[in-house]
Amino acid sequence: MNKTVNHKAWFLVLPVLVLVAFSAVIPLMTVVNYSVQDTFGNNQFFWAGLEWFEEMLHDDRMWNALQRQLMFSGIILAIEVPLGIFVALNMPKSGLWASFCLVLMSLPLLIPWNVVGTIWQVFGRVDIGLLGHTLEALGIDYNYTQNTVAAWITIVVMDVWHWTSLVALLAYAGLKSIPDAYYQAAKIDQASRWKVFRYIELPKMAGVLMIAILLRFMDSFMIYTEPFVVTGGGPGNATTLLSIDLVKMALGQFDLGPAAAFSIMYFLVILLISWVFYTIMTNLDKKGM
């Protein structure tokens, strides 16, 4: 077969190229531009090469933030995924209550990040907050502005409150897609409740759970607004997650070079993790889950 060569076809791709250039490539390139130069203001730039990257890689500051970030994402996943599955398993399967539960579950997902942060910031305050004041009255030392553990508990609980619904709703959708015959067969085979979960429900939910884990991981890995509103990264640097640290560096200290290098590495890490998840998911798909 003879192929017709027609370079005019490139024009058809042009609109997409222009869009992507303006939305992604050009902004990213400005960051690359900052990351390889040094500036002292007045728009004077000096070539710095890979200096900023080297400096950042040898700086404990970024590693500590990354460590805190991984810890945060790990903790919220470890809580939200099992809790979400548990909630989904216990939700009514049909009827008015099912609709009611679905609406109730969706509510936290509709609240803007900033508002969630404010709600918990007030809720946890020792002087006027319901939670903070009650704990104080019970004699428990809880003050998220001074106590590292209290600060961590506050932002973790806040994230769990905000996002467990998402996992639960996805898991619920997965559960609803299981035909009744599976449960009937399990009864006939005398399978225990645990085995029904392990061999029927979990395999059938695996696909949506992977999506839930991916979404929650990416979102929590890039989280900024909520912990910033509640703790501002404190006490000290205890809750300074990657995004918060980045903003401090770029806008607080105006260290544009290091911040740009930091951004690019942050972006690469996210890209890498997304790729890993994507590979796992497509492999699962091939196996037919």
Next chain:
Amino acid sequence: MAKITLDNLAHSYLANPASEDDYALKEMTHDWDDGGAYALLGSSGCGKSTLLNIISGLLQPSQGRILFDGKDVTHAPTAERNIAQVFQFPVVYDTMTVQENLAFPLRNRGRDEAYVASRVQEIARMIGMEDMLRKKARGLTADAKQKISLGRGMVRKDVNALLFDEPLTVIDPHMKWELRTQLKKLHHDFGHTMIYVTHDQTEALTFADKVVVMYDGRVVQIGTPEELFERPEHTFVGYFIGSPGMNVIPAKVEGRSAYVNGAQMALGHGYGALDGKVEIGVRPEFARLSQSDGLPIKVRRVEDAGRHKIIRAEFFGHGINIIAGEDDRISADMNRVSFDAAHVNVYRNDWRVKGDAA
């Protein structure tokens, strides 16, 4: 293996059924013999799945009892009844291997591993899957999965009955035949009581010794395929079994004669005076088209079904079908039909009326 007795059984999905129409399953009393192969045949919504679910214990009947070998199991949970069920869509445990699937019911009952292993081997041989034992169940074809669910049912030696709920729906036509033959052979070799739900008459007639025909929540006839063909007890059985189904024609019956629109025809038996809706039923196989014999008809069209011809005709305003042999010559001047008197059945209000002997 067990004899299954339905004692005044009825079921309604409504909490307070007021009239008979509210019952999905009308009151019935039947014995299903130990080791019998039964087919439950009926169109969608006739209550056959309801009956099956009551036998397997997935549903509690609103009235009556169900007994296995004389023991009342009406309120016993599914697990205690020791029955096996194969569903419409293959149910296998995806993440397990074929072997683990087959062993699952035994392991759940705490049988020791040596027994489980030998039993799994035995069943794998029966269903012809010995060389697939180590494969994951997930990637298998639909018919292999159905075999696994069948095997999971048979792996327990004490199973009381094997229930099939339209098990061949998702199977390719050529595999259907093979699976049905295999089922028949398993029944022959091991003698399980088998109940097979289907709406496909071919499946029912080839699988079962006794076919139970259900219509509108009622069992209208239990019989061998031959009985269903020769003497349908209800006009529905006549319509539903046979291709095309029985011709049912309103008539007046007096003694040994039937009158259709005043035209007389002979019957094989004598009948007393009949009130209500009276009809005669005759299978297309027992109707004959000719130039001179019988009553006038208008032939609408002739279809060639391969081994025979089907003549669609109009008989005093009623559509009827006649089956003629593949080699019979059919000409335009053939416009009369005669019925084989011995095979004409008489129905009153849809139920067959027995004629006088001789």
